[in-house]
Amino acid sequence: MSDDTVIHVESLSKTYDSGFQALSDVDLEIRRGEIFALLGPNGAGKTTLISVICGLVNASRGRVLVDGHDNVRDFRRARERIGLVPQELTSEAFSTVWDTVSFSRGLFGKPKDPRHIETVLRSLSLWDKRRNRLITLSGGMKRRVLIAKALAHEPEILFLDEPTAGVDVELRRDMWEVVRGLRDSGVTIILTTHYIEEAEEMADRIGVIRGGSLVLVEEKRELMRKLGRKELTLHLREPITRVPATLDGHRLTLADDGHALVYTYDGRHNGEDDQAGIAELLADLDAAGIRFKDLHTRQSSLEEIFVSLVRETT
Ligand SMILES: Nc1ncnc2c1ncn2[C@@H]1O[C@H](COP(=O)(O)OP(=O)(O)OP(=O)(O)O)[C@@H](O)[C@H]1O
DSSP states (O other): OOTTEEEEEEEEEEEOTTSOEEEEEEEEEEETTOEEEEEOOTTSSHHHHHHHHTTSSOOSEEEEEETTEETTTTHHHHHTTEEEEOSSOOSOTTSBHHHHHHHHHHHTTOOOOHHHHHHHHHHTTOGGGTTSBGGGSOHHHHHHHHHHHHHTTOOSEEEEESTTTTOOHHHHHHHHHHHHHHHHTTOEEEEEESOHHHHHHHOSEEEEEETTEEEEEEEHHHHHHHHOEEEEEEEESSOOSSOOGGGTTSOEEEEGGGTEEEEEEETTTOHHHHHHHHHHHHHHHHHTTOOEEEEEEEEOOHHHHHHHHHHHTO
8 A cells, every 4th residue: 555545445345235246346546636536337336335435334345444544443533534425415405504514514523613614615615605595505506515514524535426417517517626626725536427528527547337346447548548549440442351461560450341441549649650650551551552532530538438348347
């Protein structure tokens, strides 16, 4: 475990009383100060994993250390380091913003600290609303209150469970800004999401969970670089039966019953090399007497990468 590990998850499994195994043998290290996005389809085990880390659900096997504290044997020390933002506001509709957020701090046995509550409310643009009852707030403001509640006891780690589920595009962007601001203030962020775009936009690292197993953990940039390939498809005038040996140096595959050639290349980092590669390819095609009538390029998005990963592990 390295020094910058803030959460250490080891051989974690969870079988519910029903006999359903929701997590199997999950190992994960969360680094201090990162935004980590946990992606996965419905029922993959995202909420279960968060709940076990936060100590709300018991693991069947394995252990979790939060800043070095075992989340079962040393529950309080582990839990006080964590803020959890659930999807929905459950109660307190008639309380004011100020009371709701202050009360949350008290739940962790922390002494009152109006200055801190003020800082949190200001950072989330809730200060002007502090005397408003929750029931009078817009959906966006309610989401901010959920975050303020989770930050009231000064946690260093913040879990956001589907922070933008069911919200409109504008509010989603607004939430992304808020989350980035928190990360910039030094909070480690772990979020679950269905929205690939959300992970692509915000995460430093991405974990993909499927059927209770963590199938991949990778730097987002690295993931995009390794898997985010560009494809150039050349639609040929005349079909060919095989790629001529003179074109062996290029990454070419035959498609569409010999009517198309597909060239794959790394589209993100070596822009100049790519262009050189394409120029060479076109010259070699010409020399080989292969003519094409049309071409198009496409870039794989994180969405496609994700879909292919999920498919591969089925
Ligand atoms: N208390 C429980 N008892 C039995 N099975 C449960 C319980 N809670 C969750 N499950 C099952 O465990 C699996 C994982 O659920 P979980 O809520 O962790 O998934 P998720 O990835 O968060 O899904 P979603 O994106 O739909 O919220 C699901 O099949 C769910 O039905």
